[in-house]
Amino acid sequence: MTARSSEIDSILQRGADGGRISPEEALLLYTEAPFHALGEAADAVRRRRYPDGIVTYLIDRNINYTNVCVTACKFCAFYRAPKHAEGWSHPMEEILRRCAEAVELGATQVMLQGGHHPEYGVEYYEELFATVKAAYPQLAIHSIGPSEILHMAKVSGVSIEEAIVRIKAAGLDSIAGAGAEMLPDRPRTAIAPLKESGARWLEVMEQAHRLGVESTATMMMGTGETNAERIEHLRMIRDVQDRTGGFRAFIPWTYQPENNHLKGRTQATTLEYLRLIAVARLFFHNVAHLQASWLTTGKEAGQLSLHMGVDDLGSIMLEENVISSAGARHRSNLHELIWMIRSAGRIPAQRDTLYRHLAVHHTPADDPVDDRVVSHFSSIALPGGGARASLPLVDSR
Numbered sequence: 001m002t003a004r005s006s007e008i009d010s011i012l013q014r015g016a017d018g019g020r021i022s023p024e025e026a027l028l029l030y031t032e033a034p035f036h037a038l039g040e041a042a043d044a045v046r047r048r049r050y051p052d053g054i055v056t057y058l059i060d061r062n063i064n065y066t067n068v069c070v071t072a073c074k075f076c077a078f079y080r081a082p083k084h085a086e087g088w089s090h091p092m093e094e095i096l097r098r099c100a101e102a103v104e105l106g107a108t109q110v111m112l113q114g115g116h117h118p119e120y121g122v123e124y125y126e127e128l129f130a131t132v133k134a135a136y137p138q139l140a141i142h143s144i145g146p147s148e149i150l151h152m153a154k155v156s157g158v159s160i161e162e163a164i165v166r167i168k169a170a171g172l173d174s175i176a177g178a179g180a181e182m183l184p185d186r187p188r189t190a191i192a193p194l195k196e197s198g199a200r201w202l203e204v205m206e207q208a209h210r211l212g213v214e215s216t217a218t219m220m221m222g223t224g225e226t227n228a229e230r231i232e233h234l235r236m237i238r239d240v241q242d243r244t245g246g247f248r249a250f251i252p253w254t255y256q257p258e259n260n261h262l263k264g265r266t267q268a269t270t271l272e273y274l275r276l277i278a279v280a281r282l283f284f285h286n287v288a289h290l291q292a293s294w295l296t297t298g299k300e301a302g303q304l305s306l307h308m309g310v311d312d313l314g315s316i317m318l319e320e321n322v323i324s325s326a327g328a329r330h331r332s333n334l335h336e337l338i339w340m341i342r343s344a345g346r347i348p349a350q351r352d353t354l355y356r357h358l359a360v361h362h363t364p365a366d367d368p369v370d371d372r373v374v375s376h377f378s379s380i381a382l383p384g385g386g387a388r389a390s391l392p393l394v395d396s397r
């Protein structure tokens with residue numbers, strides 16, 4: 001055994017035991033650790049954290065209230081500039097109609113996401129959240145991100161703290177990690193020059209955590225960032241987590257290159273994605289959950305990630321328009337998601353936003369029977385406006 005491989009072994013062992021690894025060590029694991037040893041160490045973390053073998057999923061709907069945005073991120077295929085003929089904003093009745101449909105299909109959460117509309121200040125978001133909460137108190141509002149909070153505070157001329165306190169009072173339950181993209185300056189400026197810096201994004205998250213609003217953290221990989229910048233992204237998030245403990249989960253996904261100004265191709269291979277997942281599980285000793293993205297990486301990679309430390313497959317996503325507009329074409333349904341988990345040797349369970357188990361499917365006899373629960377039940381990003389129940393899916397039963 002060389003000195004290098006024994007160093008890697010000892011870092012893997014420390015990470016598997018729940019110890020803290022440095023960013024330099026994480027980079028060494030990411031670039032040089034043998035794939036299986038890396039996955040095994042990350043999976044040991046999952047097993048220690050979740051010895052019941054349960055892997056969770058969620059039923060939710062992403063509802064986009066507007067595609068009008070002044071921030072013009074180069075990688076974004078969803079937004080339209082103000083006054084563009086294809087710009088739209090949904091009236092509140094339409095948002096409520098979509099919430100009703102989601103509740104009918106068993107959703108427990110809505111992700112309200114949208115562009116930075118030049119007229120949408122704190123007042124708009126207060127009305128949005130209060131209206132949804134009043135009509136559907138059973139839906140958790142896990143929505144928006146630091147970019148939207150900065151934007152609404154600017155439009156309304158109030159402090160970040162006031163914006164957070166007001167939208168929390170109106171009904172926001174937790175903040176989705178949208179807008180993280182790549183946090184280090186160089187790759188962030190290259191793809192989103194008008195967006196706030198990564199440091200500012202994290203400052204807003206930290207402030208929200210201190211005001212009692214927890215969140216998730218995300219990462220979009222594959223736009224040309226270096227390996228070191230990927231690990232730096234993890235470090236920046238972990239430093240905030242050390243202080244607040246407010247990130248419930250880390251969720252990386254891969255850049256989708258269609259219909260945007262950046263184009264190119266995703267520069268994150270499946271192997272790079274899986275390695276990043278495993279390193280994240282080892283590096284984030286202080287973050288409870290790790291979620292894989294089947295929407296961008298595909299179902300096979302999503303299932304493989306269950307052997308690399310992942311304990312959550314995220315949502316069935318009854319509606320998704322943003323990433324789908326940029327080319328993510330993977331679709332699924334509830335039976336298939338459950339099958340992906342069970343055939344990986346795990347026990348599927350539906351969770352809520354707080355990761356509490358709502359239904360544990362110990363055997364196929366425990367599985368839900370609603371065939372209508374499909375991803376992209378409705379989507380402006382897909383021909384025909386969504387898949388409904390007629391999707392060609394693998395037979396998972």
Ligand code: SF4
Nearest residue numbers: 069071072073076115
């Ligand atoms: S990613 Fe968000 S902020 Fe950037 S252009 Fe798209 S909608 Fe606007």
